[in-house]
Every structure is written in C-alpha cells, then in structure tokens.
Amino acid sequence: KNQVEQSPQSLIILEGKNCTLQCNYTVSPFSNLRWYKQDTGRGPVSLTIMTFSENTKSNGRYTATLDADTKQSSLHITASQLSDSASYICVVSAVSTDKLIFGTGTRLQVFP
C-alpha cells in the first residue's frame, strides 16, 4: 500500500533556530516528492519538488533532501521565522498514476 509517514507530528522551536522534518514513504514506483507549506485553513503552497535523480533542492531557507534508496526525505528550515509557523506536508507521486499521496504533516510552531 502506498503510504507517506511524517515525523514529528508537531514541533515547537524558538525563532532563529534550525529544524529538520522527516518523511518516509512506501510509494512505488516513485515519480517525485514534494514538500508543501500549509497555513491553517489555507491551501498548500509548494516549497520544493524532487525527482528520483535529485537528492537536494533549496528554496530560500528551506532545503529538502531525498534518498530514493531508503525512501526518505527531509526538510531543513534554517534560521526560523515566526511566519514559518504552519503545517509542512510531504507528498509523493507514483509513476503509474501521478496521483498525490499526502502525509499527515508536521505542525511547526515558532515562538519568539
């Protein structure tokens, strides 16, 4: 069964600190992996998208990594800001369907 699991479920950090969110997936055959940021009550906004051949991609203070062998990805946030408070969702697509399979997300709260 195609699944995407994220950890931790929630995370609290102080402004200016770094953090890393984890994503494990069992989707096969793998097409691509995306990280989205979702503010409460809003639609997800794309941060990064990586295919099988890519193992790192950055978008400003966000850096995503992908290990297709171990089927793991991480999202590293550098020098966190209050506006980083949101849910971060890992989404994986399979080659056969290109449908999006969502993780349950990590709820990040950044405090001053």
Add this chain to the structure above:
Amino acid sequence: ETGVTQSPTHLIKTRGQQVTLRCSSQSGHNTVSWYQQALGQGPQFIFQYYREEENGRGNFPPRFSGLQFPNYSSELNVNALELDDSALYLCASSLVGGYTFGSGTRLTVV
C-alpha cells in the same frame, strides 16, 4: 496568470442537505483534483478530472460526485451530507504534474 479560486470560502449546511463547491482552475491547466482535509489530517484524494472526464477516484462513496466544464473549471457535489463530511475541501489544478492548490472551502455540517 490567475491562480486557483474556490468558492465559497466557508459554508454551513445541515445533515442530509446537498452542497456544491466550485473551483476555477489556473489558466492553461486541464486537470483538476479534489481533496478532503479533516482537521489535523493530511488531504485525502476524492477524485480527479482530465478534460471533462473522471480519471481517478479515491475511497469516497458515490454521494461525492463532480463535474469538469469545457473551461476546465470544476464542481464537487456532495449529497446527503453527514456530520463527518465537515472538512476543508481543496481543489488543485495541474498541467503535466505541476499542481496549484486553491485556498479551500471550509464546510461545516451541523
């Protein structure tokens, strides 16, 4: 280039009623997919339309139905609403795998 627009933004319905949610896709995107997101959960795939035809469906009962129009805008219809249908409903339009999400419709069933 316009983004994905969903309407209404919020809606309150009574159990047993029917509801129609609307989505205007991003310009040039010919595929629309709908998702249900319960509070604190990740989005769950409902169905997808490509050029007015349904081409994929998640584990949702037949009372969840949809349409896609020639301009690629879309509707999600839910009949016989249940309390558990209360959720954020997201629409995403795509072209060759590039997805853009709308801000969602918050449906509350009382």
